Amino acid sequence: MIRVLECAACGAETGAERLRNLCSACGAPLLARYDLAAIADRWSPRDLTDRSRGVWRWREVLPIEPGDTPLSLGEGGTPEVASRSIGPALGLSRLAFKDESGNPTLSFKARGLAVAVHRARALGVGHLAIPSAGNAGSATAAYAVAAGLPCTVAMPADTPAPILAECRLYGARVELVDGTIADAGAWIRERTAEEGWFDVSTLREPYRLEGKKTMGYELAEARGWALPDVIVYPTGGGTGLIGMWKAFEELEELGWIGPERPRMVSVQATGCAPIVAAFEAGADRATAVLDPRTVANGLKVPGAIGDFLILAALRRSGGTAVAVEDAALLDGARRLAAEEGILASPEAGATVAALPALIGSGIVDPGDDVVCFVTGHGIKYPVLCDSTAGGVSSTG
Numbered sequence: 001m002i003r004v005l006e007c008a009a010c011g012a013e014t015g016a017e018r019l020r021n022l023c024s025a026c027g028a029p030l031l032a033r034y035d036l037a038a039i040a041d042r043w044s045p046r047d048l049t050d051r052s053r054g055v056w057r058w059r060e061v062l063p064i065e066p067g068d069t070p071l072s073l074g075e076g077g078t079p080e081v082a083s084r085s086i087g088p089a090l091g092l093s094r095l096a097f098k099d100e101s102g103n104p105t106l107s108f109k110a111r112g113l114a115v116a117v118h119r120a121r122a123l124g125v126g127h128l129a130i131p132s133a134g135n136a137g138s139a140t141a142a143y144a145v146a147a148g149l150p151c152t153v154a155m156p157a158d159t160p161a162p163i164l165a166e167c168r169l170y171g172a173r174v175e176l177v178d179g180t181i182a183d184a185g186a187w188i189r190e191r192t193a194e195e196g197w198f199d200v201s202t203l204r205e206p207y208r209l210e211g212k213k214t215m216g217y218e219l220a221e222a223r224g225w226a227l228p229d230v231i232v233y234p235t236g237g238g239t240g241l242i243g244m245w246k247a248f249e250e251l252e253e254l255g256w257i258g259p260e261r262p263r264m265v266s267v268q269a270t271g272c273a274p275i276v277a278a279f280e281a282g283a284d285r286a287t288a289v290l291d292p293r294t295v296a297n298g299l300k301v302p303g304a305i306g307d308f309l310i311l312a313a314l315r316r317s318g319g320t321a322v323a324v325e326d327a328a329l330l331d332g333a334r335r336l337a338a339e340e341g342i343l344a345s346p347e348a349g350a351t352v353a354a355l356p357a358l359i360g361s362g363i364v365d366p367g368d369d370v371v372c373f374v375t376g377h378g379i380k381y382p383v384l385c386d387s388t389a390g391g392v393s394s395t396g
């Protein structure tokens with residue numbers, strides 16, 4: 001049960017009993033806060049033994065009333081697959097892939113949308129609206145079906161065709177917008193008030209973050225309440241990274257882990273790397289990229305509303321931000337398929353592409369426990385089969 005919503009920037013508190021988007025005082029994202037001391041008194045890892053895996057395993061720290069049935073299509077509880085080829089080839093003895101591709105709608109976006117749509121329905125929403133680079137749109141569309149709600153998805157015109165088809169099959173209204181996800185967001189926001197929609201854009205409502213944070217809880221549980229040394233995360237809006245960082249703070253407050261943290265690494269595409277530029281410049285906020293270019297649709301986010309939270313987590317953790325070329329991220333995705341048996345999206349390929357630079361800079365040591373996030377399935381991305389994409393002339 002949530003105690004209050006707290007602004008991530010100004011700290012203003014507001015009640016969680018009503019639908020909220022951003023902080024009414026300063027316009028920054030709102031974070032769900034729980035009475036963790038009270039929760040720790042009545043909840044311990046022992047209580048998890050007879051619970052099924054998945055996002056709602058963590059219901060004490062999610063926005064659900066006691067006794068309520070969670071909205072679920074079977075999200076979360078994903079495997080960590082030990083690398084059999086890429087890790088050994090790089091001299092890494094403990095590289096694993098947190099494989100999110102088996103989620104409903106084939107990406108990690110299912111976690112956040114399960115929780116956000118559950119909460120939106122509980123608070124009386126009549127119509128969901130979302131701008132998306134792809135996977136968040138199809139996840140919203142699927143959970144809208146599960147919740148019995150109509151939904152409108154605005155997407156850039158270059159969204160992969162299989163994802164558009166997926167959204168339409170779920171019955172969503174799909175609006176194609178010229179430009180990037182930022183333009184799709186503007187299209188949604190121009191209509192939200194008039195149409196009576198509820199906007200579930202990333203970090204513009206508090207609960208997608210809550211669903212995504214469960215990735216952090218799962219990493220800790222898998223290690224007997226310890227954390228990996230390094231987490232490599234393909235970053236667009238950064239909700240998963242911010243969510244995991246929040247999960248680690250909550251776990252420490254619950255007394256389930258200590259103060260140690262993984263080095264958090266954001267990977268972006270060189271054609272759209274606002275977080276990398278800000279990290280390198282020592283800035284607290286990122287400057288929006290004017291002409292974003294990358295084949296990795298989920299990384300084509302010119303400016304993230306949670307940029308200051310991403311940058312703070314990277315710095316506090318001793319991590320970093322790196323950019324990789326499109327050819328390298330496509331090659332990373334192809335290697336995941338050919339060498340590991342994991343059909344991964346281009347965004348996930350970026351984490352593999354970043355590893356040599358991370359080893360070279362000493363962020364990753366050979367014996368480290370390293371987790372790369374395979375955030376989505378490759379089957380939705382025809383570009384992976386296009387031998388000319390990203391300057392790659394041959395897959396070797």
Ligand SMILES: Cc1ncc(COP(=O)(O)O)c(C=O)c1O
Pocket residue numbers: 107133134135136202234235236237238239240241297298299345347348375376377
């Ligand atoms: C497969 C995939 N990976 C990574 C991302 C980026 O995720 P985030 O916005 O949490 O940074 C997206 C976003 O669309 C995505 O679809």
